[in-house]
Amino acid sequence: MSDRLNLAITCFPTFGGSGMVATEIGLAMADRGHRVHFIARDLPVRLHGMTRKVVFHEVAESDYPALAHSGTYPLALASKMIEVASYEPLDILHVHYAVPHATAAWMAREVLGDKAPRIVTTLHGTDTTLVGIDPTYLPITRFSILRSDAVTTPSAFLRRATWEGFGIPPETFPIDVIPNFVDTDCYAPIRDRAHLRQLFSDLGDDEPVLLHVSNFRPVKRIGDVVSVFAGVHRERPCRLVMIGDGPERSPAERRVRELGLEDRVAFLGKQERFVELLAAADVFLLPSEQESFGLAALEALSCGIPVVASDVGGIPEQIEHGVWGYLAPVGDVEAMARHVLSLVRDPERWRLFSRNARQHVLERFQLAPAIDRYEAIYRRLLAGT
Ligand code: GMT
Missing domain, CATH: 3.40.50.2000 (Glycogen Phosphorylase B;)
Structure with a gap:
């Protein structure tokens, strides 16, 4: 041979x-x-x-x-x-x-x-x-x-x-x-809010940005992404970036408009490269119904972005609850919103989770x-x- x-x-x-x-x-x-x-x-x-x-x-x-x-x-x-x-x-x-x-x-x-x-x-x-x-x-x-x-x-x-x-x-x-x-050189912690300002010109300096990437299929529970964001926004004004496209995109856009939150949410559709946005965000959301692994979450962790996700499938194999992310039962959008708030309200905790996330990816993925x-x-x- x-x-x-x-x-x-x-x-x-x-x-x-x-x-x-x-x-x-x-x-x-x-x-x-x-x-x-x-x-x-x-x-x-x-x-x-x-x-x-x-x-x-x-x-x-x-x-x-x-x-x-x-x-x-x-x-x-x-x-x-x-x-x-x-x-x-x-x-x-x-x-x-x-x-x-x-x-x-x-x-x-x-x-x-x-x-x-x-x-x-x-x-x-x-x-x-x-x-x-x-x-x-x-x-x-x-x-x-x-x-x-x-x-x-x-x-x-x-x-x-x-x-x-x-x-x-x-x-x-x-x-x-x-x-x-994940390619840890490409998906690296470089926080530059300029990229987010291109989406939200009035973005406040300490206004948190949540981000989701997927194929917007029903299994991703896109409605839950919007609900978690809306729950967080009620307590602490924030923004949401949605990357990807699929059958659940239109219903989600409709719901965002019904909630009167369209100025606070950017639906970007399919993007070949979005690492700069990912690395500048504060929390990555993955409330899926099922996920054998959840590659998008790993890319976020590699950038040092804590993940709030559902406790299903292979997700717990890459996210340790309370150490570099939070897990909640599928559909428990209140718990997910609470977890996001605990991160964005406590910069010290966010920094610790961010360091842990990056370290964990470097060691295992x-x-x-x-x-x-x-x-x-x-x-x-x-x-x-
Ligand atoms: O997530 C999807 O629906 C797309 C699907 C695919 O075919 O790429 O993703 C699956 O494979 C990914 C790569 O191994 C995993 O990270 C995703 O968790 C898995 N999706 C599901 O299990 C729903």
Whole structure:
């Protein structure tokens, strides 16, 4: 086996955390001298401008009229995997998200036979907790997971949920937990309120700013973000920055207008880069219904921004309640607002939480150790152990 690996990565090229994690893994592997291919529907968001380092293969669905609306993406993806593996001796195919990516990888492997790469599947959350355990998709998702040569999850919670949800006895099928990671040089504590003043020209010097980033899907409980903000604002005037877009954005904007708070809230939509705003905010809100990990919270912690979040899924694996953030039961917006107030009213406590947050991320969630672990899995599979 050569030292230089030939790796292909498949992910959703959207703003979600799974695509970002996949992209960072690919770029880091390319930095280590490995050959890296991305096979995806579109150029992954954080891959923009980086194409010299990696090769991108676009998955294009057939435009044959009879196939319109028949969901040919998994077939088109498997076909592209087969095509790439036919002229490149791929060692590893690392797919992010079980449905349909692990399924497409399995189909490609069946076709490729001896030329097939090893399949690594990283589960990210909803592929297990929502879609995967939907009875319609459960058998095919379970099958695709079990046919992978290695499976990883970003949290111990998701590993447990996968074993339980798919009825897989843990002793028969090991799953590696590799926590998500963050680029701590990029996500660093640099507090410069000038960026916030571009959003709120009348922002007071000590007026707290709350911030939320997500895909605004129902699972994120966007209504709770607004309720927590409104609860805090009643006691201590503050601002809210909302980054991202999705089905819950319009209802949230409507609610903010009904509350008469539109001058105090900035809805920015999808942003490719928002680290300057994040690092200048005071508290990050993540009141999700479910979260296998919560990458956006980790990025906030890396900037030294305390997080107030719901006590679900993998979130408690990265946030220690009362030390660098606060956790509350899902939907308990009063408790969340109280926690935010306890931070913004007590600068000494805020500074302590901020230091703890950054320290914790530096100790446990750096990029290089995570990449070492993925690479070790690739090499373990190729060594056949
Ligand atoms: O949060 C989302 O809905 C997007 C989704 C995705 O596919 O990117 O996020 C999932 O994967 C992220 C990266 O591992 C995790 O940080 C998120 O917690 C997870 N989302 C859910 O579990 C709801």
